Amino acid sequence: MLNFLVPSRSVIRCLAVSLLVASASAYFVVTEPTEDTQWQNGKANVITWDKGVLDGVSAFDLEMTRLSSDGLTYIASTIPSLKHSTKSLSVYLQDVPAGDDYFLLFLNSSHGVLYAISPRFTILNASDTATAASTATAEADAATVTISGSPNPVKAFSTTFPAVAGESGGVRLMLDVPVLGMMATVLGCALGAAWTLW
Helix, strand or coil: CCHHHCCCHHHHHHHHHHHHHHHHCCCEEEEECCCCCEEECCCEEEEEEEECCCCCCCEEEEEEEECCCCCEEEEEEEEECCCCCCCEEEEEEECCCCEEEEEEEEEECCCCEEEEECCCEEEECCCCCCCCCCCCCCCCCCCEEEEECCCCCCCCCCEECCCCCCCCCCCCCCCCHHHHHHHHHHHHHHHHHHHHHC
């Protein structure tokens, strides 16, 4: 019989716990814009985020989308996100269509990995008056990116930041918290199974 190829319940539980440990260490939260945020054309609008330190994400891309129309607006590519990197960005809007159904996507567009989605927010025309003023401010060294016009998925990113030092070329060993946690859990499961079968 090939019963040794069928995983036991304890092995399945160990693998489930290891997956939870790996996913629990991923942390990426959009702190601005919030649900009540109103961005305005003709002004710089602030984006802020907070993310885990040992998550293996050294840079990300930022895109904007809306629910009522197709298309994406590519805001910035390879935004640095290391431990000491700036955690804010200003976006200056020029003639972006007004609407209350915008979202920001924080992702790796090369690999299709989505890290976070902002809450739904509003964009106003330059002549409109904001009823909910944002109190968020960008860090002093935060970059400002200008975007204009309707979403256009064939248009390139408005800004591409330089590659993060030490991240280009070569293969690097990723022994951060999620990987070490996963390795320890799998090793513990294997030792427990061996001890049980002994």
